[in-house]
Amino acid sequence: MVELATGGFKNLICSYVIKGKKPFLVESGPTNSIPNLLSGLKELDVELEDVEYVAVTHVHLDHGGGAGTLLKSLPNAKVIVHPRGMPHLIDPEILWSSSQKVLGFVSEIFGKPEPVPKDRVIPVTEGSFDLGYGAKLTAMETVGHASHNLSFQEAFNGGIFPGDAAGTYLPDFDVVVPTTPPPFHLDAALASLDKLISLKPSVLYFSHFGKANNAIQRLKDYKLQLQLWADIAEQGVRENWSLEQVRDRILTEDKVMRQVADFVKSHRIYSKTVLENCVRGFVEYAKQRQGS
Numbered sequence: 225m226v227e228l229a230t231g232g233f234k235n236l237i238c239s240y241v242i243k244g245k246k247p248f249l250v251e252s253g254p255t256n257s258i259p260n261l262l263s264g265l266k267e268l269d270v271e272l273e274d275v276e277y278v279a280v281t282h283v284h285l286d287h288g289g290g291a292g293t294l295l296k297s298l299p300n301a302k303v304i305v306h307p308r309g310m311p312h313l314i315d316p317e318i319l320w321s322s323s324q325k326v327l328g329f330v331s332e333i334f335g336k337p338e339p340v341p342k343d344r345v346i347p348v349t350e351g352s353f354d355l356g357y358g359a360k361l362t363a364m365e366t367v368g369h370a371s372h373n374l375s376f377q378e379a380f381n382g383g384i385f386p387g388d389a390a391g392t393y394l395p396d397f398d399v400v401v402p403t404t405p406p407p408f409h410l411d412a413a414l415a416s417l418d419k420l421i422s423l424k425p426s427v428l429y430f431s432h433f434g435k436a437n438n439a440i441q442r443l444k445d446y447k448l449q450l451q452l453w454a455d456i457a458e459q460g461v462r463e464n465w466s467l468e469q470v471r472d473r474i475l476t477e478d479k480v481m482r483q484v485a486d487f488v489k490s491h492r493i494y495s496k497t498v499l500e501n502c503v504r505g506f507v508e509y510a511k512q513r514q515g516s
């Protein structure tokens with residue numbers, strides 16, 4: 225794992241290096257922390273010419289935003305991405321302007337993506353890649369958080385890289401909180417979680433942030449948490465609550481949120497992403513369902 229320390233924030237975003245026959249990277253992370261990733265790779269004795277693949281779980285700035293910049297330092301690498309994400313890697317302008325709208329100042333902390341040359345992108349929905357030593361990395365579609373989120377399972381330990389399909393792991397508290405910005409699709413997210421559970425992963429390698437054990441239980445708990453937030457949002461939309469009222473109800477009723485409320489509220493990035501965007505994701509989903 226490489227701590228990217230994007231914008232000086234620790235425990236926020238990481239990349240992973242799988243040391244198969246050739247080093248295999250999962251997540252480039254944001255543009256602005258590519259120098260940190262490169263020095264992390266050096267510390268891990270990764271020769272940049274040896275890297276064949278950089279898999280990005282999805283193209284959001286914090287996961288695949290830095291891919292174009294990273295490739296300039298990896299002469300032989302190609303980027304693996306879902307076909308629906310591919311156009312945004314090749315021409316990141318729309319992604320950048322919509323990210324600025326959704327993320328505000330956070331998009332500036334992550335940095336503007338540079339384009340990835342088309343001939344260096346491999347579009348994948350399902351498939352596997354040889355890691356050497358008889359092991360594979362399997363890609364699978366796990367949409368919901370984004371319409372193009374991929375997860376990857378490695379055959380050495382059976383661990384899964386879920387991108388944002390399994391929430392945000394807060395290692396200091398050993399809990400998971402939702403990552404559900406609009407447009408969020410609850411049914412698809414729950415189906416993706418069932419898919420991940422059926423693969424019986426031993427560990428989860430969260431991009432936010434770090435490796436967590438008890439993978440199956442965490443995925444099951446995350447399903448319940450999403451359902452709870454959805455129920456609150458449904459009620460809020462029916463009864464015309466403000467976004468703040470929905471958020472406050474979540475902070476009272478979700479025992480995980482009660483535990484981390486002070487931390488998340490005072491965190492410059494999580495206060496914007498978790499408490500604003502992720503709540504909004506549920507409210508917009510509920511509005512759509514209720515046809516209002």
Ligand SMILES: [Zn+2]
Nearest residue numbers: 284286287388
């Ligand atoms: Zn993310």
